[in-house]
Amino acid sequence: MIQWRKSSHSQGGGQGECVEVSTNVPAATLIQDSTNPGPHLALAPTRLAALVRQIKTGAFDLGSPDHSA
Template sequence: MIYWRKSSHSQGGGQGECVEVSTNTANLLVRDSRDPEGPRLALEAGALATLVSKIKSGDLDL
């Protein structure tokens, strides 16, 4: 069974910004909590840190 942890930075109250990360898998899994059966992003720990850094810096803004 995969256990999920919601980001402490996710907004509550139906704002729609809910990200969850798996806590017990070989690679880290990331999903949208509004679509728990939907796609999941599988990343190694270092890749997740890089992704978060790029998101925070705005490198991935469209």
Template sequence: MTEWRKSSHSGSTAQSDCVEMAALPRAVGIRDSKNPDGPRFALPTSAARAFLTRIKCGDLDKL
């Protein structure tokens, strides 16, 4: 069974919807927390790592 997790910064109320991530073999799964049965996609682990690094550095703040 896949364990989906969201950031501890997102809170626990209904208004704190965000993305969830799951460790998959050789990839990272991503889905919308308010629609867990909806569309999902997966990034290769290296691409997911690069994406998270850009988020943490603020590179994507203006999108």
């Protein structure tokens, strides 16, 4: 059974900004939107680390030079 944990950085108040993570699956970290618990991302640890680095540098921010629409 997958056990989900909500990010401490998720916003409350019905804004739909709720990220949940599961680390109890072998060789992967699962990520999902708690408001839509059906689909999820499954990332290998190295891919997750790369994604987190990109998020921290703003690569996915709208208007960022690295953001491609």
